[in-house]
Amino acid sequence: MxxxxxxxxxxxxxxxxxxxxxxxxxxxxxxxxxxxxKVDYKPGGAANVALxxxxxxxxxxxxxxxxxxxxxxxxxxxLQETGIEDGLIELDDAxxxxxxxxxxxxxxxxxxxxxxxxxxxxxxKLMERVELDLPDAAVMILSDYNKGTISPILQPLIQLAKKxxxxxxxxxxxSDFSLYAGATLxxxxxxxxxxxxxxxxxxxxxxEKAAVLIEQCDWQAVLITxxxxxxxxxxxxxxxxxxxxxxxxxxxxxxxxxTVIAVVATMLxxxxxxxxxxxxxNVAAGIVVGKLGAASVSFDELSRAMQTKPGEVCTESSIxxxxxxxxxxxxxxxxxEVIIMTNGCFDIxxxxxxxxxxxxxxxxxxxxxxxxxxxxxxxxxxxARPVNTLANRMQLLAALEMxxxxxxxxxxxxxxxxxxxxxxxxxxxxxxKPTDIxxxxxxxxxxxxxxxxxxxxxxxxxxxxxxxxxxxKN
Numbered sequence: 306m307x308x309x310x311x312x313x314x315x316x317x318x319x320x321x322x323x324x325x326x327x328x329x330x331x332x333x334x335x336x337x338x339x340x341x342x343k344v345d346y347k348p349g350g351a352a353n354v355a356l357x358x359x360x361x362x363x364x365x366x367x368x369x370x371x372x373x374x375x376x377x378x379x380x381x382x383x384l385q386e387t388g389i390e391d392g393l394i395e396l397d398d399a400x401x402x403x404x405x406x407x408x409x410x411x412x413x414x415x416x417x418x419x420x421x422x423x424x425x426x427x428x429x430k431l432m433e434r435v436e437l438d439l440p441d442a443a444v445m446i447l448s449d450y451n452k453g454t455i456s457p458i459l460q461p462l463i464q465l466a467k468k469x470x471x472x473x474x475x476x477x478x479x480s481d482f483s484l485y486a487g488a489t490l491x492x493x494x495x496x497x498x499x500x501x502x503x504x505x506x507x508x509x510x511x512x513e514k515a516a517v518l519i520e521q522c523d524w525q526a527v528l529i530t531x532x533x534x535x536x537x538x539x540x541x542x543x544x545x546x547x548x549x550x551x552x553x554x555x556x557x558x559x560x561x562x563x564t565v566i567a568v569v570a571t572m573l574x575x576x577x578x579x580x581x582x583x584x585x586x587n588v589a590a591g592i593v594v595g596k597l598g599a600a601s602v603s604f605d606e607l608s609r610a611m612q613t614k615p616g617e618v619c620t621e622s623s624i625x626x627x628x629x630x631x632x633x634x635x636x637x638x639x640x641x642e643v644i645i646m647t648n649g650c651f652d653i654x655x656x657x658x659x660x661x662x663x664x665x666x667x668x669x670x671x672x673x674x675x676x677x678x679x680x681x682x683x684x685x686x687x688x689a690r691p692v693n694t695l696a697n698r699m700q701l702l703a704a705l706e707m708x709x710x711x712x713x714x715x716x717x718x719x720x721x722x723x724x725x726x727x728x729x730x731x732x733x734x735x736x737x738k739p740t741d742i743x744x745x746x747x748x749x750x751x752x753x754x755x756x757x758x759x760x761x762x763x764x765x766x767x768x769x770x771x772x773x774x775x776x777x778k779n
Contacts (some may be wrong), residue, residue: 310364311570312433312438312471314462315448315455317369317393317424319380321405322347322639323395327414339409345639348383349404351448354476355389357567360632363574366442368392368434368453370423373773382510392438394430399423402452411641424453432461441468443574446566447488451478463487465699472573476566477501486522492566494530508537508547516542526579530565530590538583546580548587564589623703624711627722630673633710634726643669646728648719648743649675652691654701658736664758665732666707673710673728674702684717718743727751734758 325339342684349357351369358365368385370512371377373395380401384391431454439445445466449455455462456479464487466473472489480500485491493501498511502518505511515527519541526540526725535550565586572582625633634644647665651674666672676699683692691698695713699716714722723731723744731748732755739755748755 309443309574310366310441311355311358311444311446311567311574312435312442313351313355313358313365313367313446313448314435315354315367315369315446315476316402316450317352317367317371317380317454318349318402318404318450319376320353320378320382320401321345323405323407324639324641325409327409337409337414339407339414339563346379346383348380348389349385350402350450350452351446351454352380352384352389354446354448354563354567355384356387357564358571359388361567361571362389363571366390366392367454368394368396368431368438368439370396370399370426370431371401372396374401376401376403376419390432394434394551396423396426399426401713404591408639410643420452422453424457426453428458431455432458432465435462436465439466439471442469442471444472444474444570445702446570447473447475447485448480448563448566449476456484459484461485471667474566474570474573476562482518483522485524487524488522489525490528490569491524492528492530492562492569494562495532495534498527498529511537512539512542512545515545528565528569528579528586530562535591536565536583536587536590538579540579546583549585550582550591585666623708623713624699627712627725629714630710630726634671634673634728637671642671643730643731644671644673644726644728645669645730646675646713646723646726647671647732647734648675648677648723649734650682650686650691651698651702652682652686652693654698659705661734661758662705668756671709673712673726674708675722676702676711676713678713678715681715681717720744720747723747727753729753731755734756 307384322345323341324343325341327337327339329338330387331338333601347353352367355365355367365390371380371393375396377405379394381391381393399599400419402420405417407414447459447462449459463473463485467487474490475485475488475490477485477497482491484499499505500515505514511529515529516539518524519527519539526538529537529539531537533550536548538546538548568586568589569582573579573586637644645668647662649655662672662674662728676695677685679691679695699711699713702708712722720743724747727747730753731742731744733742735757737757739757742755
């Protein structure tokens with residue numbers, strides 16, 4: 306049976322995202338004043354690679370060095386919350402690496418780094434931990450940010466993996482690529498590649514230099530990420546596969562390299578070849594650059610994107626699972642977008658629904674429509690309903706321009722899902738008191754707002770059905 310657990314070894318970090326409003330310049334210096342509203346903590350560096358692996362539905366363990374400090378505690382908590390197995394090793398007199406980003410109005414204003422590096426520390430415990438975990442790993446990723454966690458012991462780590470027959474993928478940061486000799490695959494970006502081999506005059510020059518490195522360093526291949534030019538998987542000077550960039554709105558390239566190597570490792574662990582792994586990684590990179598910060602790509606996102614032809618609009622990409630909804634809403638909130646949520650049966654879509662949904666969408670940046678499944682519609686409306694199945698109702702809603710995401714629920718009310726998502730505005734149409742709407746307490750308790758929109762007289766599913774029946778009688 307194929308092993309699907311991936312071991313990540315490297316420079317772990319804690320990423321802090323400090324969100325706030327900016328409306329004035331400081332009287333003390335010509336800098337913006339940020340009114341801090343929220344702080345998010347996420348695994349960073351090698352830990353972000355592990356987060357990307359886990360998001361793809363594969364188990365991961367991260368091994369790295371940290372200090373005995375509050376930052377390490379926050380990092381451990383973040384790993385636990387995201388389902389990543391913790392292999393962190395605490396060292397006396399060390400400082401856990403952290404990067405704090407100040408964000409306002411969808412823009413990163415500055416970054417504060419805290420680090421001393423680990424090159425001078427004893428690495429024996431790290432080596433012991435890796436040797437203990439390697440036999441259970443399908444692939445090992447070396448995530449080298451040149452902070453000293455693995456840079457002094459790269460060759461021992463690679464040789465240890467070869468001893469256990471485990472492929473080694475390396476995301477390099479040092480310009481001396483000979484340090485990674487014996488690895489299976491390197492995934493440098495173009496800047497990192499040219500730092501190692503010199504400027505490339507053209508694509509032919511790039512391929513020739515890559516081929517020399519592959520032979521000298523005993524690698525199977527190099528996967529070079531080339532920004533707007535896509536990616537190139539090179540096995541030798543005459544064996545290269547070029548993948549065009551997936552055209553998307555680029556919001557933030559932070560962590561895109563982590564996503565690439567995580568996807569390649571996951572694909573290899575599942576028995577795919579390097580070419581298939583590179584294709585998937587190229588699609589994933591196109592998704593993740595549209596997100597804020599060191600983000601990840603879910604299995605559902607990647608699967609849908611790979612099934613969509615270039616330039617094709619896939620309405621089914623708006624139909625999401627609860628797990629995927631949590632991920633995409635988290636990304637949208639991190640960008641400072643206002644999330645609107647509404648719910649209903651939407652059995653027969655009519656003009657009243659369209660007007661109501663447009664009003665709701667105009668109140669924010671993203672609109673989520675939560676739909677009763679067929680069983681809950683029957684409990685609510687009777688055995689003759691729904692007229693349209695859940696799949697058909699969701700597909701129609703997803704095709705509407707104002708709707709961003711559609712998700713189903715099976716309970717009598719969507720309260721549980723609303724409380725999990727915590728939208729900025731919960732919207733309902735009809736003659737309701739806001740306090741009677743499911744999810745009111747959760748939303749308002751989190752600082753959100755519950756809004757009741759006007760009911761459109763004469764427009765309802767029941768009246769539409771009755772009109773059809775009356776028409777048939779006549």
